[in-house]
Amino acid sequence: MAAGRNDIRTYRGFGTVTYLCLFILYAPLIVVAVYSFNASRSITIWEGVSLAWYRDVFTGPESAKFKQAAINSFSIAAIAATLSTMIALSAATALVRGGRFGLRTLSFGLISLPLMVPEIVTAVATLIFFSAIGFTRGYLTILAAHIAFCIPFAYMPISARMQGIEESYEQAAMDLYATRGQAFRRVLLPMMMPGIVSGFLLAFIISLDDFIITNFVKGAGVETLPTAIFGAVKQGIRPNIMAISTMLLAVSILMVTISYFVSKSDDAR
Amino acid sequence: MQDNATYAVDIRSAVKRFGSFTALDRVSLSIRDNEFFTLLGPSGCGKTTLLRLIAGFEDVTEGEILLFGEEIETLPPHQRPVNTVFQNYALFPKMTVEENVMFGVEMRGARRSEARRRAGEMLELVRLERFAGRRPAQLSGGQQQRVALARALAPQPKVLLLDEPLSALDLKLRKAMQMELKSIQRETGITFIFVTHDQEEALTMSDRIAVMSEGRVQQMGEAREIYERPHNMFVADFIGDTNLLDVTVDRIEDGRAICHIGGGHVLTCDAVDGIGAGAQVHMSIRPERLVLSDEALGAESLAGTVVDNVFIGTDIQSMIQLENGPRFAVRTSNSDRGARRIFAPGAQAFVNAEPGAARLLID
Numbered sequence: 001m002a003a004g005r006n007d008i009r010t011y012r013g014f015g016t017v018t019y020l021c022l023f024i025l026y027a028p029l030i031v032v033a034v035y036s037f038n039a040s041r042s043i044t045i046w047e048g049v050s051l052a053w054y055r056d057v058f059t060g061p062e063s064a065k066f067k068q069a070a071i072n073s074f075s076i077a078a079i080a081a082t083l084s085t086m087i088a089l090s091a092a093t094a095l096v097r098g099g100r101f102g103l104r105t106l107s108f109g110l111i112s113l114p115l116m117v118p119e120i121v122t123a124v125a126t127l128i129f130f131s132a133i134g135f136t137r138g139y140l141t142i143l144a145a146h147i148a149f150c151i152p153f154a155y156m157p158i159s160a161r162m163q164g165i166e167e168s169y170e171q172a173a174m175d176l177y178a179t180r181g182q183a184f185r186r187v188l189l190p191m192m193m194p195g196i197v198s199g200f201l202l203a204f205i206i207s208l209d210d211f212i213i214t215n216f217v218k219g220a221g222v223e224t225l226p227t228a229i230f231g232a233v234k235q236g237i238r239p240n241i242m243a244i245s246t247m248l249l250a251v252s253i254l255m256v257t258i259s260y261f262v263s264k265s266d267d268a269r
Numbered sequence: 270m271q272d273n274a275t276y277a278v279d280i281r282s283a284v285k286r287f288g289s290f291t292a293l294d295r296v297s298l299s300i301r302d303n304e305f306f307t308l309l310g311p312s313g314c315g316k317t318t319l320l321r322l323i324a325g326f327e328d329v330t331e332g333e334i335l336l337f338g339e340e341i342e343t344l345p346p347h348q349r350p351v352n353t354v355f356q357n358y359a360l361f362p363k364m365t366v367e368e369n370v371m372f373g374v375e376m377r378g379a380r381r382s383e384a385r386r387r388a389g390e391m392l393e394l395v396r397l398e399r400f401a402g403r404r405p406a407q408l409s410g411g412q413q414q415r416v417a418l419a420r421a422l423a424p425q426p427k428v429l430l431l432d433e434p435l436s437a438l439d440l441k442l443r444k445a446m447q448m449e450l451k452s453i454q455r456e457t458g459i460t461f462i463f464v465t466h467d468q469e470e471a472l473t474m475s476d477r478i479a480v481m482s483e484g485r486v487q488q489m490g491e492a493r494e495i496y497e498r499p500h501n502m503f504v505a506d507f508i509g510d511t512n513l514l515d516v517t518v519d520r521i522e523d524g525r526a527i528c529h530i531g532g533g534h535v536l537t538c539d540a541v542d543g544i545g546a547g548a549q550v551h552m553s554i555r556p557e558r559l560v561l562s563d564e565a566l567g568a569e570s571l572a573g574t575v576v577d578n579v580f581i582g583t584d585i586q587s588m589i590q591l592e593n594g595p596r597f598a599v600r601t602s603n604s605d606r607g608a609r610r611i612f613a614p615g616a617q618a619f620v621n622a623e624p625g626a627a628r629l630l631i632d
Contacts (some may be wrong), residue, residue, distance in 0.1 A: 171326050172359040174346040176373030176424065186372075190363040 029249065036242035043237055053243040060240060062232065069228035072139065073208055076224065080146035081154070081204035087147075088154035088199055089192070093184075096162040097170075114152050122149060123216040130217060137219035145217045146207045153206045154199035161195025162188075194263045201259045205252055276335070277302045277428050277460040278323060283332035285318055285484075292318045294484040295332070300428075300462060301477075302337075305454050307463045309471040310481035311507070316464045319481075320430050323462065325349050337427060347376070352421035353430040356437070358413050360405035366392070366416050367401040373424035384423075391419035394453065411442045418453070428460045435470065447474050468508045472496060480504050496555075501631045505553035512559075514552045514595050516629075521546060526629055528552060532594025534571050538627035551630045556586060556600040558626035561612060562619045570619040573597070575612040585611055589620050 008014060035043060039050035057066055095108055114122060126145050135141055169191065173183035211226040218227060225248060232241055278300040285293040293315045300306045308316040321327045323334060325346035334342040341349050352373065361369050370388035375381065392398045395415035405413055414434060421429055431450075435443045451474050454461045465471055471478050472492045479489040480503070488500045499505035506513060516528040516536070526540040536552065544550055562570065573591040584600045591597070597620050601609050612618045 166357065166359070168355050168357060168359040169361065171324075171346070172353070172355055173361070173372070173376075175324055175326075175351075175353045176420070177347045177376035178372075179347055182376065187361050187363075190361075 032242045033246045033249065036239065036246040038239055041239065043239055043242070053239040054247075056240045057243050057247075062240065065223070066225075066228060066244065069223040069225045072142075072223065073225040076139075076143050076146055077204045077207040079143060080150050080207045081200050083147045084150035084203045085154045085158070085196060085200045088151050088158050088203075089196060091151070091155055092159040092162050096159055097167070111155050112152050114149055119212045123213040126213060127216045137217060138222050139219075141217045141219065142214055142222065142224065145213050146210065149210070149213060150203035150207055154203040157198035157202060158192065158195045161192055161198075165191050197262045198259050201255045205255050208248070208251070275302065276300060277304065277337060278462065279333075279335040279338075280319070280323075281333040281335070283319070283322060283334065284330045285315070285322060285327060286330045292484055293322070296481075296484070296486055298479055298486060298489065300460060302460055303458050305451065305461045305463065305474060305476045307465060307471040307475035307478045308481055309465055309468060309478050309507075310487075311466055314481040315484040316466075316481050317432055320353070320432055320462065320464050323349075323428070324351060324353050324430055350426055351428040351430055352424060352426040353432060354414075354417045354421045354434045356433045358405075358417040358434075360413055360416055360420070362405055364404075365401065366397065366403050366405065366408070369405065369416060370420045370423050373420060377424050387423050388419075391423045392416075394422070394456075395419045395449075410437055411446065414438065414446065415449075418450070422453075422457065422459070426459065428462060431461060431463045433464055433466070435465075436467075443470070450474065472508070480507060482507070498628060499553060499630065502551050505551075505628070505630055510556055510598065512554045512556060512595075512597050514554070516550060516552045518544060518546055518548045518550065518629075528629070530595055532591055534591055534594045536569060536571075536622065536627055538629055539625070541629045541631065543631060544629055550632075553628045553630055554597075554622055554626050556598040557584070557602070558623045559597060559599040560621045560623065561587065561589070561599055561601070561610070562621055563610070563612075563617075565619050566621045570621050571597075572617065572619055575614050575616045575618055577614055578611060587612065589618060591620070 035046075036053055037049050037051065038046055039052060040047035057063060091107075091111055095104060095111075098104070126148075130137060130141050135144075165188065169187050170180075170183045173187040174180065178186065209226065210224075211230065214224050215227050215230070218224070223231065225244065229241055229244060232238070276299045278298070280296055280298045280300075282295045282297055283293055284291070284295055296315070296319060298319075308319060310316045318327060322329055322342070325341070325344060325348075329342050332342070333340055336349065336351065361372065364372070367385070367388050370391050371381075371384040374384040374387045379387070388401070389398070392401055395418055397412060397415055397419065400408060400412065400416075405416060408416065414437075417434065434450075435446050438446060447470060450461070450463075463471075463474065472495075475492055477489065477491055478495050480487045480495060482503050488495055488504045490498075495504060496508055499508060502513070505511050514530050514536075516530050519527045519529055519535070521527075521540045524540050525537050526544065527535060527537050530536050530552065538552065560566075561575075564570075565572070571591055571594070573589040573594075576588040576590050576596070579586045579588075583604075584602050587599045587601065589597045589599055599620060601611060
């Protein structure tokens with residue numbers, strides 16, 4: 001398409017600002033990814049391509065620590081994403097399909113509010129809560145906290161999807177002798193699937209990536225990947241951190257890509 | 270109360286309120302078995318609400334709904350043996366055409382093989398056998414419409430409800446579907462309750478019509494009766510084109526009302542109960558029941574001047590201004606042009622009403 005007079009590309013400085021933003025956003029990531037393949041022990045001097053640091057992650061002196069952290073991170077992310085998605089689906093069904101009940105707006109606000117609350121506040125509050133009820137900090141406190149703060153993230157795509165589905169589909173199913181439950185399972189749920197998958201993946205990534213809350217509620221000796229990385233960095237940055245970070249980045253990109261194609265395949269129906 | 274059972278649907282003083290808004294105001298309707306019955310009215314008149322009450326998507330605030338003599342107004346939708354064709358079709362997008370049609374049959378407890386056989390029959394009825402394996406999104410609007418019809422007919426409902434099913438189709442397809450719906454109704458013998466705002470569609474398809482406005486039934490009857498003998502202003506104005514005149518009844522003689530229509534002009538028509546001498550009411554005359562002539566044909570020929578002629582396909586519509594009086598639209602069929610003359614604008618002409626053409630309206 002020819003650039004017209006009002007084409008944004010003709011604005012003075014537009015290109016410069018664009019490239020500057022892209023540079024600031026992605027240059028550090030690219031540097032980390034590239035230097036994770038560096039043969040050198042130094043994090044700044046390039047000495048040739050090597051998988052040594054990836055090998056170090058899996059077999060080196062810190063491998064046992066990282067392995068346990070990865071198991072914790074992925075199992076917490078999987079369980080938290082599953083449970084928060086189920087809770088978010090129930091909440092969305094009640095709020096979107098429950099008709100106009102009095103506290104609907106308030107309920108919606110209460111579900112989305114955690115997104116606006118500074119994470120450090122949530123972290124401190126969660127820590128105080130667990131101390132108050134005498135819950136020993138460890139794997140379970142991390143899991144419980146993750147389930148709770150993942151709910152609004154899972155809720156958003158699920159609720160948006162459900163709002164986009166007209167009620168006449170369920171009415172048609174009930175008109176054709178399906179009970180409310182059958183209409184939900186056989187008609188609404190398949191149509192909801194892209195929203196559910198997006199909600200799950202978003203919750204999974206948010207959980208996998210969380211540092212602040214996890215750091216507050218984790219017990220001594222229980223680490224997730226972000227807290228383990230942070231702990232290792234405090235001793236000085238070694239290139240194996242770059243290798244772990246690059247792998248985490250790859251997992252995130254993979255998840256986002258899956259999410260994109262799931263929603264896209266649905267547009268084509 | 271024995272004849273209750275002879276009505277497919279019997280609605281008794283149904284009231285539906287949404288908060289302070291009254292969508293239906295004591296509506297009573299008796300719809301016969303095997304009937305093609307139409308609820309006709311402008312948007313917001315309550316026709317769709319009434320349909321949703323019968324289907325069970327809304328609860329009545331007051332009143333009763335009987336289906337072949339049995340009260341159904343408290344049953345949930347899945348326990349009512351009626352099926353709906355939705356305005357947006359609401360075909361299940363993740364199922365094939367065949368699975369869509371099988372859905373209701375299976376939910377009624379039929380075996381899968383039986384449901385498949387039944388779906389095959391229904392798809393044959395609407396001539397879509399070849400599309401059984403497709404997804405709804407891969408079909409045209411007209412084909413989706415027919416799938417929705419097949420899906421609603423497959424579980425053999427006692428009554429089929431159709432909520433403006435043709436409104437999304439283009440004119441040509443709509444005409445074809447009108448004929449098809451009518452013939453499917455005759456073939457299956459199922460009572461159809463059809464909701465539309467299109468008066469022409471209602472007149473073409475229906476055995477009987479209920480004209481609705483502002484939550485009430487304004488008039489109920491056969492298509493011809495409603496068109497030719499409208500009860501009130503609303504019905505006369507809503508159904509077809511008409512000349513609506515403000516008239517004053519001078520006197521009643523031998524069952525005829527002699528009316529002043531303004532400018533010293535007088536028209537006579539059948540008297541109506543409740544309208545006596547001195548009443549100021551409205552009169553309706555259909556433009557196709559008026560004839561133009563160059564000299565007075567009778568005592569009630571009205572002299573005027575042709576203002577304009579508009580070509581509208583099958584007819585030519587002429588506007589005639591009476592001296593000091595009302596203006597009339599007169600339609601002359603183009604097939605009559607050999608016998609009837611079209612007067613040029615500015616020409617003097619007489620307007621003549623056919624016997625029985627003029628109707629007094631109650632309000």
